[in-house]
Structures are given as structure tokens and as C-alpha cells.
Amino acid sequence: MLTAVFVAALAMTQAGPAPAFESDNDTTREVAYESITAGDMARAIASLEAARAENPGDPALLINLGAAYAATGDFARAEECYRQAIASEDRYDLELADGQWVDSRSAARMALVSLETRAN
Secondary structure, X not given: OOEEEEEEEEHXXXXXXXXXXXXXXXXXXXXXXXXXXXXXXXXXXXXXXXXXXXXXXXXXXXXXXXXXXXXXXXXXXXHHHHHHHHHOOOOOEEEOOOOOEEXXXXXXXXXXXXXXXXXX
């Protein structure tokens, strides 16, 4: 079973990775995509934290949660989320906004580098 996740990697535009869709077969699960793209980080964080309670190791969820925290200036929580995504036993391919496919751990590492650049 191939699980694909679309990540609109806003890191490429200096905002850090954000929205993702996770697809499992023909089912698509939103991971706060609309809230993040609309700039409603409070709503995105609430939604993602609730989802995190049920699936704490989901890399796409953690990357999006990190992006939402980074957008609010909470770089410590963003870093924690990215590091958890890197360490997650779950991993799958992510499609970045530029169409490039990367491993979820690679996407989380890119997000972490982007965060470190922004925080300095």
C-alpha cells in the first residue's frame, strides 16, 4: 500500500512547510490544509493537536503542526514537532509544492533547517 502525502512546502517561500493531504488508497484525509492556507493558525493548531492525540507519530500531521506553530512565532514547539516527525517510525512519501517527491523524514529535516534559518 502506497501512502502519498501532499505537502505544500512553503519552506521554499521562507514560511516553512505547511499544508498536507494524506491519501490512503482513494480516501483523502485533510490535515488542517484549509486552515493553514487561510492563515487561521489557531484553528489549525486546535485541529492538529486533536488529531495528534489519536495519531501521535503521523509525520504529515507533525510537519503541519510545526508549520502552524512556526507561523505563530512559537519556534520551540515547531522544532519539537519537526524533530518528532524525523524520529517517527511512520514514514511515507511527500509531494512538495514544487512537485518533488521526498521521504517524510527528509521533508521534516528541510522544515527544521528552514525554521532554524527563520529563528536566527
